[in-house]
Amino acid sequence: MKKGESTNNGEVEIKVVDLIPENLCADLGTASAHNRAKIQFIRMSDKTVVCEGTFPGNFCADRELSEFWISGIGIRDINIKDQWVHFILTGASKK
Secondary structure (H helix, E strand, C coil): CECCCEEECCCEEEEEEEEECCCCCCCCCCHHHCCEEEEEEEECCCCEEEEEEEECCCCCCHHHHHHHCEEEEEEEEEECCCCEEEEEEEECCCC
């Protein structure tokens, strides 16, 4: 998804708020040494932001996203030049 874009499944909206370039002066093992994406998770029923995290780095707690059956967020790639992030959500499906 590109910066500023969002998608939803009727229950949760996922929005790419910002893309943050790596800090070339940061220590190699720190989150700021990598490109990062700020992503919001918004409950559709009341438009409440239930989580806003920067990935990789500060992430949402399992309990914050459990109502949507999301248990993890993985970043495949971030392209700062073209302003997009490829992320993957993991979890279970509702029965």
